[in-house]
Amino acid sequence: MSRFSSIYHQTVQFMAQKGLARVARGLQEGQPCILTFHGLREDSDPGLIDAELHTPVSVFRDICRHLSSRYRVCSLSALVDALQRRLPLPDGTVAITFDDGYASNYSLAYPILQEFNLPATLFVTSGFVDRTQSLWFHRMEYAYAHSPLRAEYAKAAAHLKALPQENLEEETAGLESKLGAKLRECDPTPAIFEPLTWNQIREMQASGLVEMGGHTQTHLILGRCGRETARREIQQSFERLAVETGVKPRLFAYPNGQPGDYTAETAELLAETGFTSAVTMSPGFVQPGTSLFEIPRYGAPMSVAETEATVSGAFETLKAWRLATREALAA
Numbered sequence: 001m002s003r004f005s006s007i008y009h010q011t012v013q014f015m016a017q018k019g020l021a022r023v024a025r026g027l028q029e030g031q032p033c034i035l036t037f038h039g040l041r042e043d044s045d046p047g048l049i050d051a052e053l054h055t056p057v058s059v060f061r062d063i064c065r066h067l068s069s070r071y072r073v074c075s076l077s078a079l080v081d082a083l084q085r086r087l088p089l090p091d092g093t094v095a096i097t098f099d100d101g102y103a104s105n106y107s108l109a110y111p112i113l114q115e116f117n118l119p120a121t122l123f124v125t126s127g128f129v130d131r132t133q134s135l136w137f138h139r140m141e142y143a144y145a146h147s148p149l150r151a152e153y154a155k156a157a158a159h160l161k162a163l164p165q166e167n168l169e170e171e172t173a174g175l176e177s178k179l180g181a182k183l184r185e186c187d188p189t190p191a192i193f194e195p196l197t198w199n200q201i202r203e204m205q206a207s208g209l210v211e212m213g214g215h216t217q218t219h220l221i222l223g224r225c226g227r228e229t230a231r232r233e234i235q236q237s238f239e240r241l242a243v244e245t246g247v248k249p250r251l252f253a254y255p256n257g258q259p260g261d262y263t264a265e266t267a268e269l270l271a272e273t274g275f276t277s278a279v280t281m282s283p284g285f286v287q288p289g290t291s292l293f294e295i296p297r298y299g300a301p302m303s304v305a306e307t308e309a310t311v312s313g314a315f316e317t318l319k320a321w322r323l324a325t326r327e328a329l330a331a
């Protein structure tokens with residue numbers, strides 16, 4: 001665990017123990033929020049470099065138990081329906097989402113969702129599930145994890161995210177050659193990088209507990225693509241889901257999801273294609289009047305304490321206090 005990570009986890013523990021979460025829950029009452037998970041991993045699997053992208057299964061189970069005992073968990077589409085129809089947002093509600101389309105969403109997360117009867121939304125990268133596309137950041141993580149330059153992975157990934165996305169394949173292939181490790185030559189594929197199958201997706205969807213949304217065809221960052229590339233990524237994502245599941249998807253998650261990773265033009269292309277809303281990775285609670293194509297989400301909490309600090313609004317309350325104090329001191 002890094003020094004930052006250790007201080008961070010001590011802070012959330014402190015907030016949970018001192019009851020700040022309880023105070024904040026009162027202040028933020030009635031404001032729903034959305035959590036974003038990616039893959040899960042067995043507790044015994046240490047992952048590669050970006051291990052926090054794959055939540056340990058026991059941590060996920062504890063989080064689900066906590067959410068089901070303290071909060072109401074609703075589907076994202078129910079939340080979006082309320083926003084769209086300007087109905088009062090359901091009180092104290094949390095929506096659970098997963099991005100990318102990992103096999104662990106079926107093998108590890110789905111049984112836990114069933115056990116606690118918690119709905120969830122899976123944002124699927126269709127080319128990943130089609131197995132026509134190894135996700136570029138998996139290739140990068142694998143290559144850096146198997147090279148002496150391991151510590152430089154985060155910097156290299158940030159550099160690639162900022163590039164025009166049309167150059168991504170060439171850049172990734174160049175780095176794989178330079179580092180001398182290729183994910184596609186690894187057999188078997190590391191469990192954390194296994195995609196879902198369409199059969200697993202259909203089975204989960206048929207249960208009524210899990211709904212599917214789009215996340216592009218190849219996980220390009222749409223705000224850094226030309227218009228035609230972005231249109232193709234969105235259309236293919238919509239069509240592959242509609243064909244394979246028999247249901248036209250309405251929900252979409254922007255890859256990377258930070259401001260600049262999508263634009264007003266991206267939202268226009270989504271609406272033209274048939275998507276009715278999109279979620280970002282900007283943290284925040286869903287408020288009446290939140291734009292349907294810019295719905296905020298929190299990242300995956302890594303403990304029950306962090307879940308409570310996030311969902312109760314303790315983090316937001318702390319942020320607001322800090323801002324108010326700074327402004328008062330500056331006045």
Ligand SMILES: [Zn+2]
Pocket residue numbers: 099100215219255256
């Ligand atoms: Zn993603």
